[in-house]
Amino acid sequence: MKHAVMWLLLGLLLGSPALHATTTLESYHFADHKEEQRFKDLIGQLRCLVCQNESLAASDADLAHDLRQEVYEMMLAGKSNKQVTDYLVQRYGDFVLYKPPLKPSTWLIWFGPFGVLLIALWLLLRAVRRQRNVPSTELSDAERKRVEEILQPRAGGDTRS
């Protein structure tokens, strides 16, 4: 019994964000399930400019509501995903996109991490190579012999110790 209640609470806890996300959506009607999915994907990729860490899909701001309506109407008018996002980018800038477009001003974002990785690899390779160039620590036969001599207890006993 105790377990059942716990699982129920856990379920409610985990299930609630998803529940919330769907209830903030106005009831839009779509021709088919595919279109509905396209709408959800689109508004998930667009940023609400009022509450900037939320997508249009998640935000309850007034502007987000209006922009969802705008996206919906453009879809009904047969606009492609690119046309919808272009329309918003022309008005609100690249910031409206969660995924920044690839262009000279965003090269640092896109390629920076790979650059850092390359530098790290280069440093690693250099360190490995340097270690390889360290003179060999193997003893020559003559040296080995001498070591053995030193370590060998003398026949007459060591008087110095």
Place this chain on the structure above:
Amino acid sequence: MTRHLRYLVPLGLFALLALLLMRGLSLDPKLVPSPLIGKPMPAFSLTRLENPQATLSDADLKGKVSILNVWATWCVSCRAEHQTLLQLVKSHQVNLYGLDYKDNRDDAQRWLQLLGNPYLANAFDENGRVGINWGVYGTPETFIMDKRGIIRHKHIGPLTPEVLSSEILPLIAKLEAEPQ
């Protein structure tokens, strides 16, 4: 000597990172630069707030340096800004228009009667569609257009006497000096 210098490398990297982060602290993420600057103002045609029978369109703003101020009665900082606007039109010859954004007509008319009307005319954008077309994401916002109707500046947030004297008025003087 050079052996010791290499120990300064992490310090240098740290200083670089610190500078970068410090710059980040002084940026306001709420200020999203408008891609409309340098572009012709989006066309619109709306009823006037003062008179639902008359219309105000982008054509009314062209041929002169104009200011379009986006406001609403539900916008708290617009109320603070309103005094500045009244002062502005009293002390300077400017063409100030208003876009009453997602508002109630009666409330907005009462607001102007009560607080004073600094605008030459107001467009009544009831459903906010024109606002979206202009990339409005929060009120108040103020656009400044040159004589050819090109958007030259957008100020996000309330206008203050300081913003007016340091940014807006110098820009207007510059635009006034430009040929038609």
